[in-house]
Amino acid sequence: MLSVLLVLGLVIGLMVYLSPTLDLGNVQRTVTPDRMDGVPGSGGEGYTFMQVTDDGSPITWPCDEVIEIEVNPQGAPDGYADLVAGAVGRLNEVSGFTFEVTGETDDREFLGRGRGPVLLGWADEAEVPELTGPTAGLGGAAYVIGPGGAARSVGGMVVLDTDLPGFWLGGLDEETVILHELIHVLGLGHSQDPVQLMAAENSGQDELGEGDLAGLAALEEATCG
Template sequence: MTERGAGSGLVATLLVVALVIGGAVWLSPTLDLGDVRDTVVRHDSLDGVPGSGGDGYTFMSTSSSGAPLTWACEERIEILVNPEGAPEGYAELVASATHRLDEVSSFTVEVVGETDERDFLDRRAGPVLLGWADEDEVPALAGPVAGVGGASYLSGPGGGGRAVGGMVVVDRELPRGWWAGVDEESVVLHELLHVLGLGHTDDPDQLMAAESNGQTGLGDGDLAGIAALEDAACG
């Protein structure tokens, strides 16, 4: 979840507070992880697992042993875009955000097409749904929230699990324009990092900061977090 400052006028403010929509577990009969049990890997904290991660990063969800939950090693994460309510130039915006993530990670994040699906809050195994909505449709967008992102996890024996689907939804009423102070591409990138498995951090220099002052680039903590997810996936 990304929050933006309300009524801040010309002040470039991108507040990033509590998160998410991660942690919900859906089991798909089409997936075989061996002895899959209906174990709910869910955390009450909405912005990452307290104490997880490292310097400048946290994890959205962890196994019972504390390992971060993320996608399979070098997974190709497919994105379906619903263009309804999207701003002008949305395709380039999404392509740029996914490209920036591809450049710094061994996961592949790829837009595979467009859809009219809108079940943002009921994502199961399959492509990540990315779109624009308002708070009537996605209540988590209420107030100064600019976006929400997270993954659906398939849980396995021993409290482990892996991401198999997810969603990114951006507030369609986000103030737009050079004066608005919200970099929408960075909002999408922030939410994609939630999909990947990162929570919020207290470090204000990171894109995954719990509170942000408009930073648009990935910081050292963000990059270390991505590397930690890759270690967990491929180790």
């Protein structure tokens, strides 16, 4: 049986540092592509955290906050709304987090996210160079770090490659890619275990594995206690 190997998506950690005075109008944004695969050694069996604070806690969204998604339909495939709704529904069902698609936007500032809705859209590698090669998508969160070291996510993005490699091989469906990227938005990095959905390369899995589910539970535990 042909195994379809695809890099499912690299992760851009988007950091927004609060100034020490908590002046929300004066944030700095730094793109850190060196943190694409999660923090080495963080997490647990089958999962890693995308980013951790100085005390090792994963950075994720506030407990019980509805995470709003705005979709930019430019370049989207037919039926994109169903693809997004499908991925959001599956993730909401198995995690303690709640995404909600609140509308559409013409915003294309994928790599400069700050505080606000998660931007979900489609682009090619000319617009988003990180989509070069076999990369099917990118996902990540912007977060703030307070003076005490505590951090929380405040925004983010998912961007899908407009010409996804491998779809014509019948090996991977786009809903699965969106699901993978949304889990990056929640705060999981790539798994070293190739059978998890959060593995960097997809070899046919389209369901969440035990490591993925354990990672989502760990994020919920970290934020909701």
